[in-house]
Amino acid sequence: MKSNLIESIKLRRSIYNLNNQSTISDQQLIDQIKAITQFVPSPFNIQSGRVVILLGENHHKLWNIVLETLRKIVPAANFASTENKIKSFDAGYGTILFFDDTPSVEDLKAKFPLYQQHFDSWADQANGMLQFAVWTYLAEHNMGASLQHYNPLIDDEVKKTFNLPKEWRLIAQMPFGTIAAPAGEKSFLPIDERVRVHK
Secondary structure (H helix, E strand, O other), X not given: OOOXXXXXXXXOOEOOOEEOOOOOOHHHHHHHHHHHHHHOOOHHHOOOEEEEEEEOHHHHHHHHHHHHHHHOOOOHHHHHHHHHHHHHHHOOOEEEEEEEEHHHHHHHHHHOHHHOOOHHHHHXXXXXXXXXXXXXXXXXXXXXEOOEOOXXXXXXXXXXXXXXXXXXXXXXXXXXXXXXXXXXXXXXXXXXXXXXXXX
């Protein structure tokens, strides 16, 4: 069946209420994320995006790291709502971590000094495309996800726990699972205010 890109993009929403289930096998998920990571474009073909897929107990370890990190800095009186939010992510099936390989970007700066001030931004843009492509793939398979940013608070503990290179820069966390509750209605600005055509 041929994919309809626009319909797939429409399906992609921020889903915060997740179930600990998946509509696709672990191997299918891994294979497709590898393919997406391989073929998503990057500046000068730098390929600095890095992805870590956390399933099972490793998924739960991640959100326990987040919870315990926040427990140290969020006032006790306000912690209940924070804990409920983290538990909603932990309730999912897995988490995808998105990183950028800092040495790859630094090497590119050295090779092309004329553009060096742009490479950090360009690498982030490439990582955003990677995140969007993975998110859309999940949505195509009736899986909910959201994008979270508890970095840099959790960076050191995440790298230590999952034995990851210290040079990797954590950019985002994407908890996912089957959809326990759909996203609400979404409002849109008039599209002609955002897209202009000059003929």
